Amino acid sequence: MLGRGAIWGRVASASVSLLVLLLISTELEMLAGKLFPRFHKSLSELQEEGMNAINLPLSPTPYEVHPEDTLLEENEVRTMVDPNSKNDRKLQELMKVLIDWINDVLVGERIIVKDLAEDLYDGQVLQKLFENLEGEKLNVAEVTQSEIAQKQKLQTVLERVNEALKVSTRSIKWNVDSIHAKSIVAILHLLVALSQHFRAPIRLPDHVSIQVVIVQKREGILQSRQIQEEITERDAFDTLFDHAPDKLNVVKRTLITFVNKHLNKLNLEVAELDTQFADGVYLVLLMGLLGGYFVPLYNFFLTPENFEQKVHNVSFSFELMQDGGQERPKPRPEDIVNCDLKSTLRVLYNLFTRYRNVE
Secondary structure, X not given: OOOHHHHHOOOOOHHHHHHHHHHHHHHHHHHHHHHOHHHHHHHHHHHHHHHHHHHOOOEEOOXXXXXXXXXXXXXXXXXXXXXXXXXXXXXXXXXXXXXXXXXXXXXXXXXXXXXXXXXXXXXXXXXXXXXXHHOOOOOOOOOOOOHHHHHHHHHHHHHHHHHHHOOOHHHOOOOHHHHHOOOHHHHHHHHHXXXXXXXXXXXXXXXXXXXXXXXXXXXXXXXXXXXXXXXXXXXXXXXXXXXXXXXXXXXXXXXXXXXHHHHHHHOOOOOOHHHHOOOOHHHHHHXXXXXXXXXXXXXXXXXXXOHHHHHHHHHHHHHHHHHOOOOOOOOOHHHHHOOOHHHHHHHHHHHHHHHOOOO
């Protein structure tokens, strides 16, 4: 029998997780068959559903589909969000954070967004949002009524957005048709990418995902399968925090040894990663030590007195990292200042992988 630690150590992999679930259900079925015979049938059905999910990727759809969704050509594929997924707490939180952010950006435009799908599909709000974020005016019609005109406008806006985001064609998870069709999955992917690229002063909830139903017509029969679409991603530190605290401590010790190796040259020493980097001073000094240059004291606050000065220091350290050839760290400066350990570890680990051989 699998122990709890062995099970949760595999959670990061969806396929392994499903196999573990099947193993658990098998054990529970055996136990229930002996102790509670009346539960035996339901557990057996659960195991069968799990086996079907693996062995029959496209099985006849068990979902209630709207009439317009049944009007598919042979082999045509359509995606839709599982209705139960829309009520997910983290998904609702993500949408609220994004709506509030958009409304803050567009406060001068007298535009109020209430529903992401209904308000963004025609390109009008996306145009204004991008213009305010990028600081440039797009050459598109202000008001478009027909579907053709709306899609033409969307095409122009998305081309400029994709150019600014510098995303490869293979990485783009939105297009004119999906946005105009009010696909909440595509719209969320786009807004998350925009908020991260323009360093929006918001904090997105971690690892938000949506259960997506993919429907296809085969030999006149509607068939479906489900996939878990990640909107905000997990990384190795998410897994460490959730499932491997012992390994997390090893990483922390390694990073403390790394930073102290260099900070000791200035008679400085770190014991707590989350708090001692929160004002940005050690990050700035560390960048100078790693890069082999002196950072003028007038470029940052050596003894920051408030939140804004601390954010300035962290932001300045991020600029030094970029000047050194690194990508801008994904965490927000505000997260570091707020003593978010996971964000601090991400920044320091990137420095470690780049400069670990520097003496």
